Amino acid sequence: MRPPPPGVHLMLFAFFDASGGLDRAAMSAQVEAAGAAGAAGIAVLGLATEVGKLCAQEQQQLVRWACADRDALPGARLPVGVTITGASVDEQVRLADFAVAQGADWLLLQPPPERGKPERFYFDFFAAAMARIAAPVGIQNAPEYLGVGLGPDALAELAGRCPNFVVLKGEAPAVAIQASCAAVGRSMPVFNGRGGLELLDNLRAGCAGVIVAAETLDLQVRAVEAFGRGDLQAAEQAYRRALPAIVFSMQSLDTLVVYGKRIAARRLGLADVHDRHCALAPTPFGERVCERLALELGPLARAQRPADDAWPGRGAPDRV
Numbered sequence: 001m002r003p004p005p006p007g008v009h010l011m012l013f014a015f016f017d018a019s020g021g022l023d024r025a026a027m028s029a030q031v032e033a034a035g036a037a038g039a040a041g042i043a044v045l046g047l048a049t050e051v052g053k054l055c056a057q058e059q060q061q062l063v064r065w066a067c068a069d070r071d072a073l074p075g076a077r078l079p080v081g082v083t084i085t086g087a088s089v090d091e092q093v094r095l096a097d098f099a100v101a102q103g104a105d106w107l108l109l110q111p112p113p114e115r116g117k118p119e120r121f122y123f124d125f126f127a128a129a130m131a132r133i134a135a136p137v138g139i140q141n142a143p144e145y146l147g148v149g150l151g152p153d154a155l156a157e158l159a160g161r162c163p164n165f166v167v168l169k170g171e172a173p174a175v176a177i178q179a180s181c182a183a184v185g186r187s188m189p190v191f192n193g194r195g196g197l198e199l200l201d202n203l204r205a206g207c208a209g210v211i212v213a214a215e216t217l218d219l220q221v222r223a224v225e226a227f228g229r230g231d232l233q234a235a236e237q238a239y240r241r242a243l244p245a246i247v248f249s250m251q252s253l254d255t256l257v258v259y260g261k262r263i264a265a266r267r268l269g270l271a272d273v274h275d276r277h278c279a280l281a282p283t284p285f286g287e288r289v290c291e292r293l294a295l296e297l298g299p300l301a302r303a304q305r306p307a308d309d310a311w312p313g314r315g316a317p318d319r320v
Contacts, residue, residue, distance in 0.1 A: 007040030043081035067103035138167030152183035181206030216242035266294035
């Protein structure tokens with residue numbers, strides 16, 4: 001029951017093609033970038049993957065692709081994490097079993113869609129699911145985004161009851177995630193999300209790393225690695241360079257999957273981004289902001305990454 005390693009894990013965006021289906025090449029490009037950037041792992045079916053817009057067959061397809069693309073990477077094998085959703089324990093266990101059969105290394109359970117229940121309802125749901133899953137498991141404890149979550153005492157109790165509960169993913173400010181780290185951080189790694197907001201303070205609070213989408217992946221890897229070796233100046237420089245894009249993308253989940261995805265696409269050299277059922281429609285101004293931020297950041301690491309100075313966007317004037 002090995003937990004995912006510390007560091008920066010990439011949560012895949014769901015890219016769609018012009019016909020409305022999943023874009024195979026764009027999904028592969030993200031995994032390739034994760035390998036080249038030095039990510040600690042990849043993950044799929046999270047909030048950035050727009051899992052609520054995917055049918056069961058599409059969810060399974062993305063799991064297959066993520067595992068296959070991971071296996072095609074050169075070098076060390078990156079762990080694949082899969083976020084597990086479902087209205088019942090049976091439904092979550094079925095998806096969990098499928099993911100493990102495809103080669104997933106760890107799983108992240110989301111709470112069921114019922115809202116307004118007592119905390120014990122969600123505790124019992126997670127405990128029942130974990131008892132039937134033969135794999136390392138965590139929970140996405142994100143009341144800020146999902147509306148429900150477990151408090152520090154319940155997290156500690158769940159860790160004591162379920163030996164395969166080995167990782168926690170939060171979506172909280174650093175001052176809030178610190179309480180989770182204090183409760184269970186000695187028994188399991190705690191990761192935060194929020195696109196990397198407060199990245200270095202997350203690490204100071206006790207987080208093992210972050211699970212973020214692709215738009216600033218490489219810079220966040222550099223920042224976390226520099227922090228780990230005690231080079232705080234380099235860590236701050238990398239984080240500050242990424243911060244404008246992080247702040248722009250993380251205004252809301254809708255902003256992330258519309259504009260954050262466009263920043264990532266431009267840095268990956270992908271073609272036009274096609275949206276599916278987005279509450280937020282991209283504007284020409286927003287598109288220009290994405291273009292400027294992508295130029296300033298440079299190409300996202302892939303097999304052939306030019307030096308930063310060779311990227312034409314470096315030194316571009318600060319304009320939209």
